[in-house]
Amino acid sequence: MAYLDGLKVTLLISFMAILLGIAIGVVVAILKVASSNYKIKWLTRICNIYINIIRGTPLMVQLLIIYNLIFNSRNTNELVIGAVCFGINSGAYVAEIIRAGIESIDKGQMEAGRSLGFNYIKTMRLIILPQAVKNILPALGNEFIVLIKETSVAGVIAVTDLTKAAQYVGSRTWDILPPLIIAALCYLVIVMGLSRLLSVFERRLSKGDRH
Amino acid sequence: MAYLDGLKVTLLISFMAILLGIAIGVVVAILKVASSNYKIKWLTRICNIYINIIRGTPLMVQLLIIYNLIFNSRNTNELVIGAVCFGINSGAYVAEIIRAGIESIDKGQMEAGRSLGFNYIKTMRLIILPQAVKNILPALGNEFIVLIKETSVAGVIAVTDLTKAAQYVGSRTWDILPPLIIAALCYLVIVMGLSRLLSVFERRLSKGDRH
Amino acid sequence: MIVTKNLKKAFGDHMVLKGIDETIEKGEKVVVIGPSGSGKSTFLRCLNLLEVPTEGEIWFEDINITDSKENINLIRRKMGMVFQQFNLFPHLSVKQNITLAPVKLGIMTKEEADRKAMELLKRIGLTEKADAYPNQLSGGQKQRIAIIRSLAMNPDVMLFDEPTSALDPEMVGEVLDLMVQLAEEGMTMVVVTHEMQFAKKVGTRVLFMDEGKIVEQNTPDQFFDNPTHPRLKEFLSKVL
Amino acid sequence: MIVTKNLKKAFGDHMVLKGIDETIEKGEKVVVIGPSGSGKSTFLRCLNLLEVPTEGEIWFEDINITDSKENINLIRRKMGMVFQQFNLFPHLSVKQNITLAPVKLGIMTKEEADRKAMELLKRIGLTEKADAYPNQLSGGQKQRIAIIRSLAMNPDVMLFDEPTSALDPEMVGEVLDLMVQLAEEGMTMVVVTHEMQFAKKVGTRVLFMDEGKIVEQNTPDQFFDNPTHPRLKEFLSKVL
Amino acid sequence: ACGTKEKNEKLIVGTEAGFAPYEYMEGDEVVGVDMDIAKAIAESMGKELEIKNMDFDGALLAVQNGTVDFVAAGVSVNEERKKVMDFSVDYVDSVEVVVVNKDNPAVADVEDLDDKVIGVQQGNIADFWVEDNVNAKEIKRYTKFAQAAEDLKNGRIDCIVMDQFPAEELVAANQELAILDGILFEDKYAIAVKKGNKELLDEINSVIEQLKEDGKIEEFYANHTSKN
Ligand SMILES: Nc1ncnc2c1ncn2[C@@H]1O[C@H](COP(=O)(O)OP(=O)(O)OP(=O)(O)O)[C@@H](O)[C@H]1O
């Protein structure tokens, strides 16, 4: 039962965090692509600072800092805390996924759109983004899987996720290996299940449209 | 001083782990590529099981399991313990890096080698691998950077790395945030410094040889 | 119709176009040939500002389009462009590829655009591909769709950048046929190509570019029979 | 010299070669043409077992090379292969590209191989490129180096798969010239190409492939002037 | 369902559930002596108790920045801590002991800790005491006693310094381990609240006094130690 509750926490935090991460990531990616296109240097720089700090420091340290910096209100739900911490982290990675997705589209597509008379934004919206989504969705699925694994350090900020639940079972029985192995199996089943799902989904996406 | 000691531990563990990871990774990658080429199913399967387990479970859980499972000798240095745990983890990722490096070489190269009369192994050694190294080295550098960040969870196995050192300073002074921020800055400087170094190195590699 | 004045373009410190003064009149079919890297594509792409010139002016229908106050998006509607790599939109059906710009730019209603698209498809004998996706087409079919996609905007001039270089030899003919038809209907055309037969047959003028300059130009007959510039002589001796 | 008996090749359940019986004699220059996807490359690649046939036999100099007891690596030394994409080794200099196989396979000493390489480079007028790397060469130079890389092994037959398709038009000539020379020296050649002029000039026999079969073959004169199969007639009408 | 009113009715306690019998997991619930006391406090205040299970030093920080109302986690009182938080009357006198590997006691005597590898819980009073009073070879800081116990069994550390009651739980569950005779130092546990939260402190003090009077605390102990 402790495992089940922990698992629920793990999945819920991952899920809320990826949603928040997507929200942050979309905004940052668009700001970054647009600001570099229109040469607004300071905006590009702000986006890069956020991305570099998140990608340049360990998740665990970020977690501890965000937790101690932001959350001083006693009424915040621990799930929300976890989701916000991981979401802020994930946002930087999602932003890069989206940017890469946009840049993966052959630049002939932008040129074809522009030469028909569309402006930059309309070409993005009508031609580039609809194609980029096909590259972005699988990568986002992957990021979600990564998040599930990463939330295993959530224990340091008072969240009882699957890993922490297993550790406590071990604390009680003074036999720490079996609960950890059970937890590892849980993660493995979930991660591999999702991976398989993802690759089926990916194959579906690419089938209709090979170019 | 506590920071410096912690930093040294972090860097040493990362460094030894990447060496071990490379050793494991090279063996696994070669076994995997060769066994799939010569259709030795069981060997491919063993390699895949190792890779899937490592990539399908959280590092922290692996760390706890490996630590409690393997090390029963009291005289093992904590650095060695950390390096072995992280090295086993890293090996799976390095194996995939090497495999991808080999597969990134245009298959026309293998065909050209074979059609001159070289056998599979000689073509690998004389033609494919020398080219693959150019793709593999930068990715290995990246893996090293990832490792530096990941060792921040080493604290759970009572290794006093940079993160744990910062946490301890915090719990002693009752002011947890400043030490964490110092630690974050240390990581940031190291990670971004190494990234910059890496991209210089990468540019050097690709300069002589654009094809 | 199109006038370039001292047109220069540099990428970094690599000077690719070194000052081009050209006038292209309405109804002309100008063929541009030259060795690889001589700047043919860059010249063509400057004409509709896909590349922004470093120096010089480009006038189109008496508008200075290099003037930053002009809305280049409006001007581009009048200049069709066909690429070597087709650049069809893979996520849209053939018909949607053709109707996207007219409809979304508010030039036609959906119905008008659909009717126009079917008309154009009928013309090239591909009505049955209206609902197919680009990946289901052969190279020759793709390029012909790309051409009528541009035609759907009723352009005043069509720019072609090696439209047949990415095609299997068997499919070159069908694309050239369509281009010949366009030429016969009086379309103003600027065509970068290696198809000398096409240049001879439909060109009204042939330009030879070398190292960022137009070093020789003439009517096709004179151009191919009496080349004067040594670089052109060498070039023709190799490709004919 | 090469005999195929009921040669078949399938990728999955897609039958690409549907039974080919051919004999290529020493000294012949066989040109293979046909539409895209008809199996020309697959046929050529089967000849040196780069593709393993699904069915049938291939005999080379009275050895059944499809017999798994034969050491294909030894046989391939006698069959040079030239690819559309050149496939030079980018990490090795031009000279190293040429000497790698003779030296590492123990056929020549380093000195012999170097001497041979310089001889071959001299022949194509590229001695000054001996220490250059492939990325410093033009397409035509790359392909000529690829050809002499094969020649360095003293092969008995040379297989060419569209050797000029990836080249700028200006460079096609220099590669064809080298191939003509080889032909004149008596090399046995099998050439997949779209260069009809070459076929007419040096071919001793032209094969037309369609949908995995050789549907017509003849001397170049007869082949181009009196095609009989309707698919061949259609094909020639398009590409000539 | 949870209106603003109910939110205000919540009393949050921070703890670290790896310290039986004071606090530990039973199924997915945190129970133990401290939790029984916390429940009594909440009951007397008419509020709903919420338990936050955190790292030990994390819990002490949480009470300082108000994320939790009080910490009941076998918190020892010392001068350093008194500067940053307020403490209730102590509800238990505890002694700190040394746990060793029975078959291979690397430590012979409680006085003999110099130059040894000593395991403690990070942020626990023993952590500071050992740091200040012992010339240890190395102090290994764990977040969970269970991990320390595992390492002691495997000979990776020489001993663990910890509270007597949890130590007894520990040796009861692990035949290989034993508690050395003699005590290291004495120690009092109290409940910690945010500095200046006089109102809550008074409330807690009166409940603890009442529990002591009624002999409830011994009862709690009995409940949680008899289980093993
Ligand atoms: N975006 C770019 N950035 C940098 N250099 C460029 C760019 N586009 C073209 N060039 C360079 O400009 C020169 C002329 O290129 P361009 O594509 O106009 O030649 P071209 O005559 O069309 O050749 P081809 O026949 O190969 O298409 C080349 O040296 C090319 O490398």
Ligand SMILES: Nc1ncnc2c1ncn2[C@@H]1O[C@H](COP(=O)(O)OP(=O)(O)OP(=O)(O)O)[C@@H](O)[C@H]1O
């Ligand atoms: N490795 C492969 N796996 C699957 N199908 C293949 C493979 N190689 C070739 N084919 C298929 O076999 C058919 C014949 O291919 P092949 O390359 O021999 O044609 P080709 O006559 O050389 O055409 P082209 O003129 O385009 O080079 C094609 O339909 C192709 O898609």
Ligand SMILES: [Mg+2]
């Ligand atoms: Mg061009």
Ligand SMILES: [Mg+2]
């Ligand atoms: Mg082919």
